[in-house]
Amino acid sequence: MHRDLVYASPTAGGERRDLRLDLQVPQTKGPKPLVVYITGGGFITANKSGNLDQRTYVAEQGYAVASIEYRTTSTGSTYRDGVVDVKSAIRYLRAHADELGISTDKVAVWGQSAGGYLAAMTGATNGTDRFDQGDNLDRSSDVQAVVDQFGAHDLSKVADDFDPETKAAYMDPGSFINAYVFGPNSTRTVATDHAANRAANPATYLSRSSAAVILLHGDNDHIISPSQSLILLDALRAKRVEGTRYVVSGADHGDLAFLGDPEAGKKWTTQKVMGTITRFLDNKLRD
Known part of the structure; x- marks a missing residue:
């Protein structure tokens, strides 16, 4: 384990902040x-220590697994900053491979x-430099595969x-969704600002250069509508980008122990779910 590697030092909340990965x-x-693993946190937090068991399982299948911090609404950052951070981490890791x-x-x-949302944005924007900022710009931030678990689109x-x-x-202007698109104290919403909503939607950027995607969503998700993954699947098919959607029966929004449901995470740590992920990785990353 390599801990706390500083991969970028962007501005957040008016100050430079070191972003780290394990x-x-x-x-x-x-x-x-x-x-590259991108944790969740409602666009408010991004704790790179999360889901260690699942990350370790993937590493035990022969993969190097990097878990990254990224900027969130807690420092007034938006989705653009988050995508920039993921791409910065990829370039850093390529530079130090x-x-x-x-x-x-x-x-x-x-x-x-x-994190699923940011993974989809990262894979969709292959071949464009719109979100490439910072160091190691001589390295590519393109990816070849996206695993998107219960992400928004x-x-x-x-x-x-x-x-x-x-x-x-x-859809309230003060919601975590609108804060991540428009920044703090905005009165705009994605429900009424259609151009801003399109700019924040991974489907907008899909092209023949975009990465293959698997989408996994629980049909009992109470935080992100299960139809979100179907919307992106339809967009992938329309652009002829490889995509597959898996619905996990009875599953809610990942590990919800912090909300008082210690059982919710179990459906996401089965051999069937984790095996689906690693078989996809094997297919896309191994010769």
Whole structure:
């Protein structure tokens, strides 16, 4: 384990802030294919220590797994900053691949919830430099595979499967969704600012250069509408980008122990779910 590697030092909240990553590398011969893990946190937090068991499982299958911090609404940052940060981490890891014992010819991004959204944005924007800022710009930030678990996509419809009160709360100008698109104290919303919503939607950037995607969503998700992954799947198919959607029966929004539901995470840590992820990684990252 390489801990607290500083991969970028962007501005957040008016101050420069070091962004760090933890990297697990199996102790076997040869460079390891790279998977960049992007944690969730409602666009408010980004704790790179999260989901260690799942990350370790993937590392034990022979992958180098980097878990990254990124800027969030807690420092007044927006989705643009988050995508910039993910791409900065990928370029950093490519620039230091030899010393870290990793192979970066093919890279996957794997995210959950807010991290799933950022993973989809990262893979969709292959081939464009719109979100490439900072150091190591001589290295590519393109990825070859995206694992998107219960992420949001079309933010104006993120609560469409829920009751009217919940939908109204998500579309309120002060909601975490609108804060991540427009920044703090904005009165704009993705429900009414269609151009801003399109700019924040991974589907907008899809092209033949975009990475292959697997989408995993629980049909009992109470935080991100399950239809979000179907919306992106339809967009992938329309652009002829490889995509597959898996619905996990009875599953809610990942590990919800922090909300008083210690059982919710179990459906996401089964051999069936984790095996689906690693088989996809094997197919896309290994020759």
